[in-house]
Amino acid sequence: MVETQVTVVGGGIVGCAVADAVARRGLDVVLLEREPALARGTTSRNSEVAHGGMYYPPGTLKAHFCVTGRRLLKDFCAVAGVGYRECGKLIVAVEDAEIPALTDLLERGRENGVEDLELVDTTGVAGLEPEIRAVAALVSPRTGICDAEGVTRALADRAVEHGAQVLTGAPVMGLAPASDGWRVDVGSGDRREGWSHTSGWVVNAAGLFADRVAALADPDAGPRQILVKGNYFAVAPRHAGRVTHLVYPVPPADASSLGVHVCLDLAGQLRLGPDVERLPSDTAPEDVDYGVDPGRAAAFLAGGRRFLPWLAAEDLRPGTCGIRPKLDADGFRDFHVAPAAGLPPGLLHLCGMDSPGLTSAMAVGEHVAHLITAARAA
Ligand SMILES: Cc1cc2nc3c(=O)[nH]c(=O)nc-3n(C[C@H](O)[C@H](O)[C@H](O)COP(=O)(O)OP(=O)(O)OC[C@H]3O[C@@H](n4cnc5c(N)ncnc54)[C@H](O)[C@@H]3O)c2cc1C
Structure with missing residues (x-):
């Protein structure tokens, strides 16, 4: 042998x-x-985001591997000639009650070793992203996107x-x-x-x-892994370039996802997602339906309009989806x-x-x- x-x-x-x-x-x-x-x-x-690393509890593998992995990924893409853009990311508070969550993420990110994080107010958000409605944002300039x-x-x-x-x-x-x-x-x-x-x-x-x-x-x-689907909706190409950073909401308190956010691809096209769709517990990976239900559009529109006030129903089309292999359906x-x-x-x-x-x-x-x-x- x-x-x-x-x-x-x-x-x-x-x-x-x-x-x-x-x-x-x-x-x-x-x-x-x-x-x-x-x-x-x-x-x-997936979203092809090279995450900064501010979401994950300090001391966890996710925190450590994310922070060190992003640096390795960025350097490797430069050497190998693979597409990578440090577009930066905003996590936005759309109401004052969400600002403490941004402060928590700032502290957690700094503890995890994420560089250059900064909290900005409404004026700061408008300077970075004039088309976004938010009262404050945590800015992560080192977050990027890549060709996975x-x-x-x-x-x-x-x-x-x-x-x-x-x-x-x-x-x-x-x-x-x-x-x-x-x-x-x-x-x-x-x-x-x-x-x-x-x-x-x-x-x-x-x-x-x-x-x-x-x-x-x-x-x-x-x-044992649990399969959790994440659906995306494409935003009409005419809006390409209207937002130049990744834009995320404050994550849901149950830590089940990062919340429906604005993803960018390397060509500047926008999409919203991924959401969280639990699949029946006996779903086998080979039996997953990779179609996106157009009926989910209303929830995407509502989530997106919280910070993209100009988004209209006709701007959204069902896009791709991915499946998360999770060890627990809820929480971190x-x-x-x-x-x-x-x-x-x-x-x-x-x-x-x-x-x-x-x-x-x-x-x-x-x-x-x-x-x-x-x-x-x-
Ligand atoms: C909706 C969504 C959005 C995401 N967004 C991001 C993001 O923005 N940033 C980020 O960092 N992460 C993100 N992720 C997570 C990221 O996509 C995954 O963590 C990563 O792609 C996992 O890669 P992998 O190599 O483990 O798995 P896979 O890419 O699934 O590779 C596993 C491979 O194993 C092969 N395989 C399976 N069984 C066998 C076998 N018996 N013999 C031989 N081969 C086998 C499969 O065919 C497959 O090619 C996201 C995930 C999802 C679902």
């Missing part, structure tokens, strides 16, 4: 960042992606330059302890037969399927980045990689590479 030092399951941004970080440390890496191309999962269905699929492909390319094998159409179907690590069973794809190999380490970065992949090794253990849950409990060493699960997973990916990659190299040296 062929052997490798590290196998990464999943070719989204997280798996590619792990493969890149591990390959750059000189280890043999095989990345296996079940789809015919990389970045077909949640990586291609471009980043993912560039990370995979750099991993390959450092000797990694990146295989698409390669679904992992089985994981079992072996004498020197883990046996990985790979199903057949369009272009090749299935095979098995042994791997000293297996990193499960399977996104929405991460709990399924964990169950291949132990059906009774591992975290941290990323789960941990060895499989109760199993032989060498199997690492990355579960609950919802937002800010895109921003955090490169920091997660560095962390995982460090865990593996430290364990091998011990």
Whole structure:
């Protein structure tokens, strides 16, 4: 049986960042992606925001990986020639009662190490975004947007330059302890037969399927993920450029999302979203309906008009959607980045990689590479 030092399951941004970080440390890496191309999962269905890091409780993995990951992401995009724009972000209070929430976010952000945060009043908001209605805003000038699929492909390319094998159409179907690590069973794809190999380490970065992949090794253990849909509505192209920062409301008190916000793409087009649509608890990732219900438009219009007074019903069209792999439907849950409990060493699960997973990916990659190299040296 062929052997490798590290196998990464999943070719989204997280798996590619792990493969890149591990390959750059000189280890043999095989990345296996079940789809015919990389970045077909949640990586291609999100807001593409490189978050600042002020939302997450200090001391959590999300806070740490988001702050360090954004810096790594920005630098990598510059070096790799991938689209990235530091457009900045405003979290807006539309009434005085929301201002204390901005102050809390400012303090939390500073504690998390987010740079250059500033509170501005109505005049300050008008100076930055004349078309926004708000009584105050927390400004995060370092928040940016990126080409998420471009980043993912560039990370995979750099991993390959450092000797990694990146295989698409390669679904992992089985994981079992072996004498020197883990046996990985790979199903057949369009272009090749299935095979098995042994791997000293297996990193499960399977996104929405991460709990399924964990169950291949132990059906009774591992975290269970809950799928929560986030829908977007496109704003009419004639409004492109009317808002130049990302604009978010004060987040809902239950921390279930960041609230329906204004997203920008690199071409300056606006969209609103994502909202929070709970899917039935037995929904399997492969059964998700990726359509957006036009009936949700009224809620988007109401949410958007709180700070975009000029928004009209005819400006909104159903857009894309993405699915969050959450560990809890309500409230804050941290990323789960941990060895499989109760199993032989060498199997690492990355579960609950919802937002800010895109921003955090490169920091997660560095962390995982460090865990593996430290364990091998011990
Ligand atoms: C609506 C929405 C908005 C978001 N906005 C942001 C944002 O603005 N900023 C931010 O930082 N984060 C955001 N996120 C979160 C971010 O998109 C995710 O954290 C990130 O994309 C997760 O990447 P991933 O590589 O873990 O997962 P994925 O991109 O889903 O990749 C997992 C891969 O594993 C593959 N796979 C699954 N099973 C197997 C198997 N058995 N064998 C081989 N391959 C397998 C899948 O095909 C898939 O390609 C958002 C998420 C959503 C849903």
